[in-house]
Amino acid sequence: INIIIFVLLVNNFVLNVVNLFFICLLVIFLCSTSNIISFLLVLEWNGLLVVLIMFLCLSFNVSESVFIYFILNTLVFIIFLWGVVLSNEELIVLSLFLKLGFFPFIWWFPYLSDTLNYYLLFIFSVIQKLFPLLLIYWNSCIVLSSILIAVILNVFISLINLGYNQNNIKVFLAWSSNINYSWILYIFFKAWSYGFSYYWFYVLSFTVFVSFLNSVNEFWDQICVTNWLSLLVCLITFCSFSGFPPFIGFYYKVLFFSALEERGTFCKSYLVYMVLCGLFFIWNSFIYINMLFKLNINKWFFGVSDYSFIGYGLVIVYIFFSLYIIYI
Template sequence: MKMNSSKTLFMMMIMISTILSTASNNILMSWMSMEMNLIGFLPMMTKSKKMKDQSMKYLIIQSMASSMFLMSILMNLIIDCPVNESVMMMSSMLIKLGMMPFHLWMPMLMNSMSWMNCFLMMTWQKIIPTVIVSQMTNLKLMILPMLLSMMISPMVALNQLSIKKILAYSSISNIPIMITAMKLSKLIFIYLMVIYSMINFMLMSMMKKMNTMFMNQMMKQNKLNKLMIMMNFLSMSGLPPMMGFYPKWLIIQMTIKFSMLISIAMITSSIISTFIYLKMMLPMLLNSIKIIPNKIKTKTEVISMINMTGIFLPTILKMN
């Protein structure tokens, strides 16, 4: 994405609002930071001609979620009940995150977005709602939406042909893992977000360069490109020894101590995701006949080396 002055301003606004929200201990400050984040992200969406109507849908959905969040704060002040047991607050954050059963808007919007906006939607835009949910919502209330998101999202992605929709459903299935990581440890959450963002950035950069939007367009690519995309997908699903396996392994290891149900759902979700990506990519790898240029070779070697660092991460990173 080429950065002009307006995009730089909006990106700075998004970053500052996220830092303000994570550093603040005031609930109203968190709400204001979410609104700043929304104001910064909307103009970046409207750059594309396809997003004229979709950006309005996004504004309505996010504004409704913010209004519900503010209303839940006021109602809890009047009724004098614990904030972490508010169903309205939890529902507002579920809408913000795009978790099931409030998920339908996310694949629809991401299908019309540019690759860079998809990257921001899947990574940076999830930080503020994840922090708020982990701090202000009881995990018992979140179990049902988390289980639905982890189990049903990969199954729905099985019937999709659009790569952006597949990535959207993959993001929905990864959100409960982010929430669990934030509740367990901030350091594990940072590991997960950094690694997840790297995988998504590598994958979306390749898709943008190859101008690929649907799965049938992958047939035109050479075998090594397909292999690198498959490695990124498998790393996202958490298959060992890929880079995406290590943070999920840490989270599952710590989650087993207090919730066997969530840890089993995480493992099952990863298995289904791996099956989907293998089913999606194996026929394409078998039907490749093109010659591989030297430039592509060097880039794919770098991507494969980054993904395979999952073998060495347990020895490099030490957890307390």
């Protein structure tokens, strides 16, 4: 029986790797083709491959999530097809917003994320969002003001829900993903190179964080890190997400402001960006500090020892430096 279970696990792992490889190939093909028929066919194949991976990775009691994603992917294909047939750019953009999980279709990804494992969460948060982002950017008929409105609504709704989902790490990451991809989409229209750099910095941070959670393999409420190296990786990742220098998260926030300033739109929309980014920094700092105390930090830093003052000092420096970064 153990041999059979081992063989099944190996087969599932191999199938997941193969499917992920084909999904990456399809995304690369989509980014390099200019034929609209090829776009439609590969977009549909991409969705079916993800459905297949969901069937392999998820148990039967969450088959509802697979069905919901299949229906959603079908709707994306139908709306995109009608947009092409009718030469309607609004329908095409609407279908891509549905694929991205942007406003007004912002709820489906956080709803599904609670039932996904970390492997699928990585696929949905990183690979599946690249092609819609690029296709929206390549669509020259989009008005930038409409993108800005969608980004602002997307960020505000995601920030509100971010505060209510601190104990569910998968849903939390889904809402955080919506915020980051909102910034990435808007930066694409301002400075392509900055937006693409932002995307890869975010992918790197997200990959490290999800890999850590997957290696721990516990519920977030029950997590207890007992290994010093794992704790260090976790702290660095949290600091990166909260925009704490000199980690990666700080640099992709710098890219955001640099792109706006380079294109001369920073001063025009100064109040809007300061309010949104201020909320973003405040919520991130508050939430990720909260997360730090879910770990077994008392054992490492705040125990009664000659070095306990180091732990208090690090937390105080983190808080004041985070506030400095917000108001700088």
